[in-house]
Amino acid sequence: MEAGGHACTGALAGALTSSAIGGLTGADLGAAGTAVGALLGAGAALLPDLDADGATAYRSGGPITGIVGEVFQVLARIAYRRTRMPHDPAGDGEHRGLVHTPVFALVLGLLVGIGAQITQWVTAVVMVLVLAPGISALSRSGPRWVRRVLKTHRDLPAIAFALLITAGLSMSGAMADLGWYAGASLSVGMIVHSAGDSATRSGIPWCWPLRRPCAKCAVTDAGRCRGARWRRSHILPEPMRWRVGSKSGKRIERVIEVVCLLVVAWLLLPDLAALVRDVA
Template sequence: MGRSHALTGWCAGLLVAPLIGLGTVAEVVPFAAATAGYALVPDLDHPHARASRLVGPITRIVSEAVRAFSGVLYRLTKGPRDEDSTGKHRHATHTLVAAILLGMLAAGAGDRGKWAVLAVAVTGLLLAADVLGDWLIVSVLGATAWTATGTALPGTTTADAVQAGLTGIGGWIGVAVALGMFAHCLGDSLTRAGCPWLWPLPIRGETWYEIRLPRPLRFRTNGRFERLIVVPLLLGAAALLLPGALQAVERLFTATSIWLAGQ
């Protein structure tokens, strides 16, 4: 579900961006790209996920550490009716608690300097581009250059503009991380296996209760429904949610209607 998760994160970023004061394409695109990237992070608990293979042995080691921690946490906190499971995949990283904690950690990157902020943002971008394609990097770099140029005041240097841009990123990077991870959890809740993102809230004797749709509405991970229905819908939403896209479609529709009426 890598592509679905990244697209879901992208769409979530586009929807939430205006709520945190981001309105232009130059502001929204980097935010949505980071959200798309961090929507892949929960699957670090799977050895074959794209996030686990991103940087070869380094991310594989991180994945193993995440899986080990998740297994221990599951054994320590499982309820009387929780299933007999290793607790490694779709557990510790697939919770609202994990999303909030990692989001807070990312938000604190600003206290450690501009390079820490940049590292968090670039990590999200690389994760997203690995799944969605290099066009994303080009788009973000273009948006970043546009922002730096637009915020540069007379008498300021390029370094000042870059510093201002990093300060802006520091204001939203924590939200992007938490939102992306939570979007992943919601996506997994649409599948047959579900997702225990309400941990540690006990439900029916389970602290790892899988939240999911009614049985007829669930779909299989990487199945035909996801490939042929879910992904195309997300691609359409990813384009239409860009700032000004709906207005452009509306103007095109109006112009086309007028032209057809005149024929």
Template sequence: MMAPSHAATGLLVGVLTTAAMAPAMSVGPPELLAGAALGAGAALLPDIDHPDSTVARAHGPLTRGLAHGARWVSAEIHRRTATPEDAVADGAHRFLWHTPVAAVATGVLVGLGAAASGVVLGAVLWFTLGLGLLGLAQNLPRGRRRKRLMSWPVVTLGAALGAAALVHGGVAHGPFAGAVVGVGMLTGALGDGLTRSGVPLAWPFAVKGRRWAMIGLPRRTRFATGTWPERLVCWGSLISAPLAVLALA
């Protein structure tokens, strides 16, 4: 599973995307930390279509229900839009939610909500922070402590405390949250494009007659999950993210 590396790359991308918003808003430590939380969780969101994913386990019954709903939506959209040239598939995992269209649409909705209400921003922070915490916790050594930290009640409570601290700390509410979530989701999808499976980055446009063409790096340069290239990306991002916060704060 790529959840730890998704969360790590999203963490870094969230900080950098938030910093890039500086010409349009005031960006300080609260915003950079919020961006890290939003990005880490959003990079895992494309896997909302899998019932055993980190996303599905993060907030217990809530995310399990969302995962089943997202899986059904993905399968239906695939069934209705697939061409005769597309490979036979159920359209559930690594389809709709791994497209740039899904990332942009989710980002726009989050941005509109966060701009309209600080309550919405707090809820989004809580949700994404929970995903990010569970993803990052998988980098810890295996054992009872890690197992306890990864239980959904602990994750949900920790995310609530973290989100409350960010809101109380004065994080600005505005469309920046949507930008970070959208870029974070795209980062997660592109990360899967580095592996041997590829993702449907061109949807809804057809590539050689296939609307769900799986696109990625040239096959010789792709890698399997759990191998050293993925670990290099993961730990490089984990080290770079806090350094970026310190440099930009």
């Protein structure tokens, strides 16, 4: 899946997560809660592709996201080298490896949640790093007039908006309670990314670090093979998977983008109504 599809599915997941957290815990994230949740989810759903140079998220924050990306890639290569089995796919395991696994998403979210308990700066830095690519990718998928007016599809305005939202949350005193929420949004967004990739023909190693029968020997010689850890799996049956970047693939992803954005807009309605009531 390409950046637009990831950002829009992530935005929907993020908006639903913040509604659910609000409903379950009674936490009042304010009228902007769903919107911030959507933006966080969109950004988090771009993060796994930091394991590929040149991806939207990799380029979005200039040297900062570049450095995070390089660290992710080193971790991915180490994890692959340490845990690969003889029949695992060839290569260095960098792209669509460790950083695309649910285990990595959950650990990263947990670390952010724990870090946020130590200092709010963790939440603030993560917010900016995640919001900036989310804002620019969503602006590229959304209606054209938003792009014309706000220019948020460009990196600098997107970073400026991310800083603005983070500063706003900090000044309203909300930042102190947002640590676990930011961590949870991060994990959910990243797992939604992996689901998106495994709806296409690419697939991701869902089960790492568990061992599964390898693709080659599962049929022929089940006894001798020790299985594979990095075998990629999918969430759609084979005929329904599309090839990333193909004409029909782009069409399918565009439909997914529009549907997700419409549902997010619908989820935002109660918040907007509350805002209007407050102002009036």
